Amino acid sequence: MDSFVSLYHGFTIALLPANILYCLSGTLVGTLIGVLPGIGPLSAIAILLPITFYLEPASALIMLAGIYYGAQYGGSTSAILLNLPGENSSVVTCLDGHQMARQGRAGPALAVAALASLCAGVVATLVIALFAPPISKLALMFGPAEYFSLMVLGLIAAIVLAHGSVLKALGMIILGLLLGCVGTDVESGSLRMALGFPGLFDGIGFVPLAMGLFGVGEIIRNIESDHHQTVMQTRIRDLWPSREDFRRFWPAAGRGTLVGCILGILPGGGATLGSFAAYTIEKKISRTPERFGKGAVEGVAAPEAANNAGAQTSFIPLLTLGIPSNAMMALMAGALLIHGIQPGPRVITSNPDIFWGLIASMLLGNALLVVINLPLVGIWVQLLRVPYHLFYPMILVFCCIGVYTVNSSVLDVMLLMVFGFLGYMLSKWRCEPAPLLLAFVLGPLMEENLRRAMQVSYGDPAIFVTRPISAGLLVAALGCLILVLLPAFRRTREVAFQEES
């Protein structure tokens, strides 16, 4: 019951007028970005990260989280109306959502998506409130060896869910860890690999790295092919779904929420996986599977519920263990670090305002999304008519200004360019850069714990396998690695990703 008292405390923070405003602007900006194809939530948050530096940490996180689930939601709007997924996790929403729109039922499809997100958001919030505190208590008992092994598991698990070659994903992880080494070594104070640039003494900036890899790289790729979208001329009327729709909606949304919550907590999980799994499950257990792909309400409700639930529960590993489970959470970790908060089990006890304020704001944000966005659908559709070739120069300016104003550092802008090129190269060579960012965030922590563990054990690496929790985590990591390499699993994984793209 403690959780609920704390949750109440969280509401007193989330409902401060300023925070309501940040939550609102976060969800609006997020929706805007989610609606626009060609700029995903990852690049959006990377680009908007600097704005939040000037806010209180709690407000900053509330706004960033708002952008995140706003983008999830906005992605489904363009998926339904345009058959264009604004971001990865709404790919499946296209299947049935757009079919509903073509049958003149765009209104109910949008409403179903919104209500499914809302119901998933409420459940996921309660799940976080209930499960996060006990997990963080467990994590407080971890020593350096356990922490090191946990991070190894987190990084390996990220590979399982990355596209393509396992070796390349491993290579990206090591590269991220190496980039994390740049700067002053905390223990000895000596300068490492800074090439003599004073701007690198504090390490490579998180903002130019994230923004370059995901923002700039994506812009170049987008303008290579001169894509222009045509907006379907749908009049959106009769927003409210019929009674029949509701009968199908509830069980599907419930199952989707469950699937999303579970997959969101797993390391490497998040929104995308959940929505695919939920759609597959709905189709499997439906008595009329032939309706799927032709405008089935369940096919919209389940994945939308799952991706929203997953988006929210993926905060659990970040806030309890300090381990971001995907690149999006790595960005959130970066935001916390910039505010001087080390994500981890101590966040709940030492920064209860941030933790509970954030959770309460998720409930608020989800409600705001439904209340505000359904009437605004028309405006979002208008926005889709802004051509990308006038839009990308604006995004580039925001990237530059954003990076520059963090430290008034010209070097950071140059780094933005370098990492932008790296991001472009990697995506051309079919190499997903997401594990790199994850490793970059975890790197310094991982090194610190490795060094401490080896000091404690007088240089005996056996410490990682003789301590039971650490050994268990390493075995799990090894299991993940073997799993990806198994031919049978490999094939299913490839098929799953093919469906996605």
Next chain:
Amino acid sequence: MSRIRNLNDVMVGVLLIALSIFALILARPLNPGTVDAMGPGFFPRLLAAIEMVLGIAIVAQGLLTEGEPFEAWYPRQILFVLGSIAFFALTIDRFGAVIAVAGTVLVSCLARRQTRFIEAVLVAAGMAVFVVLVFRVGLGLPMRVWPWGHIY
């Protein structure tokens, strides 16, 4: 030795090998310490060594297994997008936000041949005004507005 089967993998592998050699050179002056008292040079060297092994393995994978086709690069887009960022970096401190922002927009618009000049100018002017109003006047962030202005 027949043709390279998967150029994508070979390129990634070569990149990683090159970066690992670079990292080893940079880590040379750093003291590795001992296993029970690691110095600043231990972790970077360990990582660079692992990275080199992985790089070689990825090259081998690219030589031995079939993969997705190699995608063409578009020099025009790369040049002007990256160039616009460089323009911003080189001008913001000396010439201020108005010139830096407008120039960034104009340079980045060159990335696409079909964009009309008048469109680019309008976006450039709009963005310059917007940035100065929001970031300088509104948020009060330290930046020069005009070449003769002050940073603070």
